[in-house]
Amino acid sequence: MRLRALLATDALGLRLLGGEDELDRTVRGVMTTDLRDPSRYLSGGELVLTGLAWRRDAADSEPFVRILVQAGVAALAAGEAELGDVPEDLIVACARHRLPLFAVHESVAFATITEHVVRQVSGERAGDLAAVVDRHRRMMTSGPAGGGPDVVLDLLGSDLDLRAWVLSPTGRLVAGPKAAGPALAADVCARLAAEHLAATRTGRHGPHRVTLGATAYSLFPVRSSGHSPQAARDVRETVLSDWLLAVEADAGDWPEERLDLLHGVTQLIAVERDRREAARTVRRRLAQEVLELAQTGAAPAEIAARLRVAAPVLLPGLGAAPHWQVVVARVEWDGGDVEEGPAAQALLEEVLAAPLPGSASGGHDLAGPEPADRIAVAYTGGEAVALVPLPAVAAEHDGSESGVLADALLESIRGPLTAGLGDDGRITLGVSAAVHSAEGLRGALEEARHARRVAAARPGRVCAAGHQELASHVLLLPFVPDDVRRAFTARLLDPLRDYDRRHRAELIPTLEAFLDCDGSWTRCATRLHLHVNTLRYRVGRIEQLTGRDLSRLEDKLDFFLALRMS
Known part of the structure; x- marks a missing residue:
């Protein structure tokens, strides 16, 4: 002024x-x-x-x-x-x-003059920034020249002294200001997401105000650019997938001009969200085709051909054929007419978009695009199925876990999503082991589905289970599908078969003889006409490749059942 x-x-x-x-x-x-x-x-x-x-x-x-x-x-x-x-x-x-x-x-009073000047200066700066936001939104709508929401978040900081971040419903940091300043801690992101989801479920209109420690935040919903609150049949259709804008300020006494500006920012972010949603179309179609082939019992060669098409899209520039992992999710609501399949699909895409602690598939050390651009998710009925590519490891298998881990997945999403589910919703997830070929994909799908059923048997609003929990004693139960049994066998014995094929080491025959001899080193060495030291070397290699310990009864039982079912 x-x-x-x-x-x-x-x-x-x-x-x-x-x-x-x-x-x-x-x-x-x-x-x-x-x-x-x-x-x-x-x-x-x-x-x-x-x-x-x-x-x-x-x-x-x-x-x-x-x-x-x-x-x-x-x-x-x-x-x-x-x-x-x-x-x-x-x-x-x-x-x-x-x-x-x-x-x-x-x-x-000097306070009267101060209040007037601050209000007028802030209003004029907000008006100028609103014009920038509107121009930026038009640029993003017409092409990629706008540069994404980070640019406008930086403008909020430089022009209005407002620090703001875009968060997913799981608390994933989608975008933030690039200007210097402390980053928003992961636990703060998770708590803000939980507060936003809880407020949304109660039907309160944004912005939602929350104080964490000594810091006040205002949370603005980010809805699809084609979506209005009145158009939604049920808030549960989108509550678990909509983004939010978290602003480090208390918007309770803001003038309408500033609230309108932040609404414009959320519309701009919605354009970016719609852009990412459109980019998922090809990946979704590929996942749907692979899912249908696996479910209908198509020949492995046909599934392999479809996977070869998917690999360059999900992991461009990858030299070797990737390994694959399957994650299954189901969102269930009590009562109401909520279409659960699309909701589960959108949720699973958000869940797997974030790098997961302790998860190789979620880390940034893999070749190819970011996690959000590597995941292909389809749905059938009320169940979402994710096809997760993992770069094939050139080195020999060492028995370590790779890919999405159920425990890490659960830890990253349980807090925020529990708040969004309220008293009438539930999420269950199942995670398969990695498979090395198309032949194992159907087994991986059934394995993930069965792991999800294990998770569903547990108490809690958000539950997950991995393939590790399908132990040998579970496989003896009559209701366990044959494909799950085969997946268990392949996971345990395939590293040994691969090693035997490359090195002619005869690890599988050695394992069979060792178990037949009840773990007796002398009797087994005599039967195989080996020196005991050679036998110890082979057994050590078996343990290294599988991550098992042949001195443990449980691991001996696993190997025994796997050999009998192979």
Whole structure:
């Protein structure tokens, strides 16, 4: 705003004492001071308010005004409450340095002037920024030149001193300001997402305000650009997949202009979300085709051909054929007419988009695009099925876990999503082992589905189970599908078969003989016509490749059942 506008506002009680030719100066802020030297607190463009307590005699006016001018302030306003009138020596000093000077009537509080200036300056800056946001949204709608939501988040910081972040419903950090400043901690992201989901489930309109520690946040929903709250049949259709904008401020007393600006920012972010949603179309179609082939019992060669098409899309530039993993999810609501399949699909895409602690598939050390661009998710009925590619490891198998881990998956999503499910929703997930070929994909699908059923048998709103929990004693139960049994066998014995094929090491025959001899080193070595040290080397290699311990009864039982079912 300009000084001329301040003088024209009668409620402020300002009277011009000098500097009529300088009234077009721009005011960028306001500061109240009675320090003799306030320069350390000035950055330029301020309207300085003073009660004149710094002035002891006429000689003090000249150095005080000189300090203000050197700091680049816009004007000085002196209160009349202390001395009755503004001293003539101050008027002369301001005229000498061409610093506009106002007198403030004793009936007007400095707080009134401060509030007016701050409100006007903030409103004008918000208006300018709103125009930038609108232009940016049009650029993003018409092409990629806009640069994504990070640019506007930076503008919020630089122009309105607002730090803001875009979060997924699981607390994943989607976008944030690039300017310097402490990053938003993962636990804070998760708690903000949980608060937002809980508030949304109660039907409260945003922004939702929450205080964590000493910091206040305002949470604005980010909905699809083609979606309005009135258009949704049921909030449960989108509550687990919509993003949110978290602003480090309490928006409770914001003027409408600023709230409208933040609404414009959420619309801009919605454009980016729709863009990412459209980019998933090809991946979804590939996953749907593979899922249908696996479910209908198609020949492995046909499934392999479809996987060869999917691999370059999900992991471009990959030299070797990837391994694959299957994750199955189901979202269930009590009552209501909620289409659960699409909701589970959107949720599973969000869940697998974040790098997971302890999860190789979620890390940034893999070749190819980010996790969000590597996952292909289809759905059938109320169940979502994710096809997760893992780069084939060139080194020999060492028995370590890779890919999506059920425990890490559960840990990353349980808190926020439990808040969004309320008392009437449930999410269950199952995770398969990695398979090395198309032949194992159907077994991996059944394995993930069976693991999900194991998770569904547990208490809790969000539950997950992995293939590790389908232990040998579970496989003896009559209701376990044959494909799950075969997947268990392949997972345990395939590393040994692969090693035998490459090195002719005869690990499988050695394992069979070792179990037949009840783990007796002497009898087994005699049967195989080997030296005991050679037998110990082979058994050590078996344990290294499978991650099992043949001195444990449980692991012996697993190997025994796997060999009998193979």
